[in-house]
Amino acid sequence: xxxxxxxxxxxxxxxxxxxxxxxxxxxxxxxxxxxxxxxxxxxxxxxxxxxxxxxxxxxxxxxxxxxxxxxxxxxxxxxxxxxxxxxxxxxxxxxxxxxxxxxxxxxx
Numbered sequence: 413x414x415x416x417x418x419x420x421x422x423x424x425x426x427x428x429x430x431x432x433x434x435x436x437x438x439x440x441x442x443x444x445x446x447x448x449x450x451x452x453x454x455x456x457x458x459x460x461x462x463x464x465x466x467x468x469x470x471x472x473x474x475x476x477x478x479x480x481x482x483x484x485x486x487x488x489x490x491x492x493x494x495x496x497x498x499x500x501x502x503x504x505x506x507x508x509x510x511x512x513x514x515x516x517x518x519x520x
Contacts, residue, residue, distance in 0.1 A: 448490040460500040
C-alpha cells in the first residue's frame with residue numbers, strides 16, 4: 413500500500429499514531445517499519461461476511477447487516493506488503509431468525 417494511501421486511511425480511521433504514519437520513528441523501533449491499521453483488517457472481516465451473505469438471497473424488504481464482531485485480538489503486526497488470508501467459518505445458522513454466527517480468522 414503506498415504511503416499516501418496509508419496516510420489517507422489514517423485520516424479516515426482517525427488513527428494517526430506513529431506506528432501507522434511515522435516511517436522514521438518506526439524504522440528505529442523494534443518493528444522496523446510501519447504497521448497496517450487493525451481496523452483495516454476488521455474491514456477484511458466485514459468484506460468476507462458480505463460475500464457470504466450475498467450468497468443467500470434476501471427475503472422481500474430484508475436488508476443484510478452485520479450485528480458485530482466480538483473478541484477481536486491482534487496477536488501479530490501486519491506490515492505493508494504482507495499477504496493476509498481471511499478464513500470465514502459459519503458455525504451456526506438460525507433459519508427462523510435468519511441469522512448466522514461465524515468464526516473469522518485473518519492470518520499473516
